[in-house]
Amino acid sequence: MKAEEQTSTNGGRDQRYDLLVPLDIPASVDFIGRSARHPIALNVEIGFSFAGWDASFHRLEQTAYLIIRVNCGESDLEVRLRTVLHRLSWAAARLDISMRPVQTPIKIVSSGGHVDLAHISAFPAGETPLASVRHDSYSVGLPVTVLSDAVAEVPEEYPFSEALRVFSDVDFEVSLAARFINLSTIIELIAARAERDPQARDLLKKWIDEANALGRNDLANALDTMRVEPISAAIARMVEEAARTANCSEEEVAELKKRARTAYRRRSSVLHEGK
Structure with missing residues (x-):
């Protein structure tokens, strides 16, 4: 998933980025918890730890997404994203929940910009972008801590990565x-x-x-x-x-x-x- 051309003109080589990853999750699944920034939560924000990174789970018009504070340069975004996707696949198998991140290139968004929840986005670190949705996707309420725990302990090398990917698709099959x-x-x-x-x-x-x-x-x-x-x-x-x-x-x-x-x-x- 190579990053698309940057849309910002004010980001230099020292610009740091965080990631926004939209998720397809079955309608029967939800996470519950407390905002890390209460009382200024945005889009049902629930804070948790994603493998040591500060993160938050959000919902907007039945669409779920994660914000993960990876705080890295543009050149490191691909590596960070691969780690995120691998850990999500592992967590989905551990929790027996289909969580399927959208499969798109990273779209880099400028400061104060809007993100489209049809895409994985990178935005200036520390900001919380405004999200818009152009598709439908997304209630057993699980404490968001179980997601935090599930992504915390993932083997560096795992021989069944393809099996995990297929598992993430199961609940989205029609028949x-x-x-x-x-x-x-x-x-x-x-x-x-x-x-x-x-x-x-x-x-x-x-x-x-x-x-x-x-x-x-x-x-x-x-x-x-x-x-x-x-x-x-x-x-x-x-x-x-x-x-x-x-x-x-x-x-x-x-x-x-x-x-x-x-x-x-x-x-x-x-x-x-x-x-």
């Missing part, structure tokens, strides 16, 4: 089928497929070489995909490991693995047969 497919996709993304045993790998290499020698690249490619276990086996193994970690009984482990296999077959039926 139950689409939601089910998205949730199934998340399971696929986090299920690590193990390599087959050495004997199987040796056999596959032999067959691949024979297929290539006969000019059957189609067969060679199909055999190559068999070097790792099927995704259904990887999902079943992941479910079993999670169930045993949760101290489930053997009967419960078996039932959960059965449900996982059934759900995966259902996903394939929806995707490939439309039913």
